[in-house]
Amino acid sequence: MSGESCIVVSLDKGYDKLEWSFIKDILGKANLPDNLIQVIMSCVSTVSTSVLFNGGCLEEFWPSRGIRQGDPLSPYLFILCMDYLGQLIQEKCEENIWIPIKAFRGGPAFSHLFFADDLVLFARADHTNCSAIRDVLDEFCAISGQTISDSKSRVYFSPNVDRDTKESLSDILGFQSTLTIGKYLGIPIKVPGSSTRDFNFIVDRMKQKLAGWKASLLSQAGRAVLVQSSLSTIPNYVMQCTHLPGKVLDGIDRVNKNFLWGSSESSKRMHWIGWGKVTKPKGEGGLGLQTAKGRNLSLLAKLNWRFQTEGDSLWAKVIKSKYCSQQRLRSRNSDKLPCSQVWAGMKKARTVFQNGTRWFPGRESNLSFWFDSWTSRGPLRQVVQGPLPLESEKLKIRDVVDESGWNWDLIPFDLPLQCKKEIQAIPFAITTRSQDRLTWVGAKHGDFDLQSAYRLAENLGAVEPFHGKWVWDLKTLPRIQFFLWKCCHNSVGVRERLAARSISTDVICPLCLSGVETISHALRDCPIIKDIWI
Numbered sequence: 001m002s003g004e005s006c007i008v009v010s011l012d013k014g015y016d017k018l019e020w021s022f023i024k025d026i027l028g029k030a031n032l033p034d035n036l037i038q039v040i041m042s043c044v045s046t047v048s049t050s051v052l053f054n055g056g057c058l059e060e061f062w063p064s065r066g067i068r069q070g071d072p073l074s075p076y077l078f079i080l081c082m083d084y085l086g087q088l089i090q091e092k093c094e095e096n097i098w099i100p101i102k103a104f105r106g107g108p109a110f111s112h113l114f115f116a117d118d119l120v121l122f123a124r125a126d127h128t129n130c131s132a133i134r135d136v137l138d139e140f141c142a143i144s145g146q147t148i149s150d151s152k153s154r155v156y157f158s159p160n161v162d163r164d165t166k167e168s169l170s171d172i173l174g175f176q177s178t179l180t181i182g183k184y185l186g187i188p189i190k191v192p193g194s195s196t197r198d199f200n201f202i203v204d205r206m207k208q209k210l211a212g213w214k215a216s217l218l219s220q221a222g223r224a225v226l227v228q229s230s231l232s233t234i235p236n237y238v239m240q241c242t243h244l245p246g247k248v249l250d251g252i253d254r255v256n257k258n259f260l261w262g263s264s265e266s267s268k269r270m271h272w273i274g275w276g277k278v279t280k281p282k283g284e285g286g287l288g289l290q291t292a293k294g295r296n297l298s299l300l301a302k303l304n305w306r307f308q309t310e311g312d313s314l315w316a317k318v319i320k321s322k323y324c325s326q327q328r329l330r331s332r333n334s335d336k337l338p339c340s341q342v343w344a345g346m347k348k349a350r351t352v353f354q355n356g357t358r359w360f361p362g363r364e365s366n367l368s369f370w371f372d373s374w375t376s377r378g379p380l381r382q383v384v385q386g387p388l389p390l391e392s393e394k395l396k397i398r399d400v401v402d403e404s405g406w407n408w409d410l411i412p413f414d415l416p417l418q419c420k421k422e423i424q425a426i427p428f429a430i431t432t433r434s435q436d437r438l439t440w441v442g443a444k445h446g447d448f449d450l451q452s453a454y455r456l457a458e459n460l461g462a463v464e465p466f467h468g469k470w471v472w473d474l475k476t477l478p479r480i481q482f483f484l485w486k487c488c489h490n491s492v493g494v495r496e497r498l499a500a501r502s503i504s505t506d507v508i509c510p511l512c513l514s515g516v517e518t519i520s521h522a523l524r525d526c527p528i529i530k531d532i533w534i
Helices: 022-029 034-045 075-095 129-145 161-174 196-211 220-230 246-261 291-311 314-323 326-330 341-346 351-358 416-426 448-457 467-472 478-488 495-500 519-527 527-533
Strands: 003-009 112-117 116-126 153-159 176-178 183-186 188-190 357-360 436-439
Touching: 003 129, 022 034, 022 075, 075 112, 075 116, 075 129, 075 291, 116 129, 129 161, 153 161, 161 176, 188 196, 196 246, 220 246, 220 478, 246 291, 291 314, 291 341, 291 351, 291 436, 291 448, 314 341, 341 351, 351 357, 351 448, 467 478, 495 519
Parallel strands: 153 176
Antiparallel strands: 003 116, 003 153, 112 116, 183 188, 357 436
16 A cells, blocks of 8 residues: 655745736636736736835835735735646646545545645655656746745655655655654644643743743733733644643743742742632632633634534544544544544543533434433433443434424433423424534523633633622722732731741731731731821
C-alpha cells in the first residue's frame, strides 16, 4: 500500500508578485461586468510608491504588478486568484493524476487547504502524484507571477513511506522532507500526540508581553484589566481546538495571578485572595477573570457545538467519518483508541457540552433514543442499568413515535412512570419542524453561550450571593473599587491579617496603641482615624 504526503507550500511575497493581466483574466472568468472590471483594475494599476529615506520621500515610481497591503480590495482579489489554483488541482484530481487522501475509509477526500497565502496540499506519495503537484505549481506560478520559496516549503510523508522513496519524491517536488509539520496557522501539528514542550510557547508569549509593560507603575485594578483584556486572550486561539496539557494551563494561571498581585521571578508578593475566588464572576465575589482550564474546556465545548451544527462543513465531515463510524463506536475501548489532538480535545469537553445542550426532535428525527440528550434527564441510557440489546442500540426516536403517540412496546425496558410522563410532556415538533434542533440550555435564543459553558466547566452551579457587589456600582475610580473589594474579603495588609499569616506577631494599632488593627479599626474605629473623617 502506497503512503501519503502533506506538502506545506510557502509563497514568496504573494501580494507583491500578482500579475495585473492575470488578475484581469480572473475577474473576467468570474463573469463580472466589463465596467466593474475596469474600475477594479484602475484601483489596482494606478498606484504610485515612494521610498522614505532619511526622513524624506524619494521620487515616486509606478509598479507594474502586485496588489497593495492594507487595501480592503486586496484580500478578495487574492482569494479569487488562489481559487484558480484550486481549479487546476481539481482538474488533475478529475483526471486521476492527482489522488486526494482520506482520513478514513469511506470519508471525504481532500486535496488542498488554502488560508490566504498558507497552502497545504495532500496527495498519494508516488511519482505520478508528486509530478502532477509540481506541474500544477509551475503552471500557476508561470501564469500568476507567483514564486514559491523552496527553502521554506516542506513535505511530510506518512510513516509507511521508505527512506529512498522520500528522497526521490522530495527531489521531484524540490522541497525538503521533514519529520514534523510544525505549526500551521499558529497551532503546533505534532505526530503523534502532544506534550508540554509543544505548547510552552504560549506561556513564553505571555511573558514577552509582560516584558513590555511597566507593571510597577500600574495599580492592581489596572493589572486586572490587562489580565482580562490582553494576557488571557493570548492562549484563546490555540485553546479553541486543543486541550492544553495541565502544566501549561497551570503556567498560564501562574503568569496571570503573579502579574495581578505584582509578583515576579525576582520578588514575591502576597497573593491576598485565592485564585479560586478571584476567578468567580463579580456578582459572586470575584473579579470576573477565568481559569485557564475552565476557559479551555468552554472553548472546546463550543467546538463540539460547531461540530453538531456545521455538519456539512469539510472539517466536520472528516472528523465524523473517522471517529464516529459504527465500527469505532461499537469498540469497547473507543475512548482509548488513538486520535487527533482536535478529537481528543472535543472528548475532554464532551461532558460540558452534554450538560449544556438539549435536542428538540423534529419530524423523522435522527436522534438516538438512548444516547442523545433530548430529555430533561439527559441521555436515557443513564436511566437504564445493564447492557442494551444490539438492535436497541440503533433505536431512533422516529422508530418509537408517530402522529398517534409513543409506541412503548418497541422499547425493551420498562421505563419509570415519571420518566414516561416527562417524555410525553416534551413539545414534540413532529408535524411542524422537519429537522432536529440543538439548543443551549438557559441561553436567550438557544445559541451557544460561552459564559454558561464556563460555569459548567468550573462546576459553579447556582449563583452564590455576594454582599459586596455594591462595590462595582460605585461611581468612583477602579483602584478604589479594587481596594473596597479586598476589604470585603478581609484581605488588606493590616496587622491582624499579617499576624494571621504568621508574618508579624504585633497586632496593636500603631496609631492609637489601644486596639487590634483590623480593617474596620484602620478605616473607622481608630480614634485618630475618626478625627480624620470628621
